[in-house]
Amino acid sequence: MSNRSVDISLLSSDRCFGISLSEDVIAELVHYCGDAYPMETGGILLGHYNQNQDLAIVSKASPPPSDSKSGKRWFYRGVNGLQNLIDKLWGQKNFYLGEWHLHPGGSPTASSDDIKAISRIAVTEQYHCPEPVLLIIGGAPSAGWIVQGYVSKGRKELIDLGNKKL
Numbered sequence: 265m266s267n268r269s270v271d272i273s274l275l276s277s278d279r280c281f282g283i284s285l286s287e288d289v290i291a292e293l294v295h296y297c298g299d300a301y302p303m304e305t306g307g308i309l310l311g312h313y314n315q316n317q318d319l320a321i322v323s324k325a326s327p328p329p330s331d332s333k334s335g336k337r338w339f340y341r342g343v344n345g346l347q348n349l350i351d352k353l354w355g356q357k358n359f360y361l362g363e364w365h366l367h368p369g370g371s372p373t374a375s376s377d378d379i380k381a382i383s384r385i386a387v388t389e390q391y392h393c394p395e396p397v398l399l400i401i402g403g404a405p406s407a408g409w410i411v412q413g414y415v416s417k418g419r420k421e422l423i424d425l426g427n428k429k430l
Contacts, residue, residue, distance in 0.1 A: 271284065271286050271287055271290075272285050272411070273285075274412075274427070274428065275425060276415070276423050276425055276426075279318075280318055281319075281395075281415045281423050281425060282318060282319040282413075282425060283319070283320045283321075283322060283361075283397050283399070283413045283415075283425060284319055284320070284321045284322065285322050285399075286322070286323070289322050289323070289324065290430055292324075292325045292327075293325050293364065293399075293409075293411070293430070294409060294430055296325070296366075297409060298405050300366060301366070301368050301404060301405055302336055302368045302369060302404075303335060303336060304334045304335065304336065304337065304338060304365060304366050304368060305328045305332070305334055305365065306332070306339050306341050306363060306364055306365025306366060307325060307326035307327055307328050307341065307363070307364055307365075308325075308341070308346060308349075308350075308361075308363055308364070309322050309324070309360075309362045309363065309364055309399065310322070310323060310349070310350065310353050310360060310361060311323040311324065311358050311359070311361050312358055320361045320415075323353070323356075323358050324349075324353060325364055326346065328341065328342070329342035329343055329345055329346055330344045330345065331343065331344040336368065338377075339366075341363065341365070359392075360392070360396075361393065361396065361397050362385070362393065362397035362416075363382060363385070363398055363399070364399040365378075365399075365400060365401070366400075367400055367402045368404065369402075369403070369404050370402050370403075371410075372400040372402035372403075372410050372411060372427055373400070373402075373412060374398065374412070374414055374422065378398065379416075379422055382396055382398045382416040382422070383416050383418065383422070386416040386418050386419070387418055387419060394418070395415055395416060395417055396415070396416050397413060397414065397415050397425075398413070398415075398416065398422075399411055399412070399414075400414075401430070408429060408430070409429070410427050411427060411428060411430055412426070413426065
């Protein structure tokens, strides 16, 4: 795997939805995944939308909160420290955009549990995020990582944003 990172964007086939990850965010995700491997891990995504509101620009991927629980095929994201992070970045006009997690040694394809979880977020008022993004990273440190993006439109639709190698 190359140690070189570049900015990447994942877009829906109709280009109505997308997510942009900076080199710094990619480096954070690769670091968190490498540290946790071979266990699942995850966190939240913070950032803002472009002027057209069709591209989520991720400025921060949180590490897994300290109260998170994980195994080789499951992950429960905790909440410790997240509100402080959200409050801090809110002042910089960065908001909750969605979730990320690792499928260690596997495909970055959303499982039925992943789809249920992100759909639940889309319809839960407390999140204030009717179209949350979901990033799933698959692979391994030795073989490289692939990131797959999704946008949830409520309980009815999960929009595929495609995938790219990290």
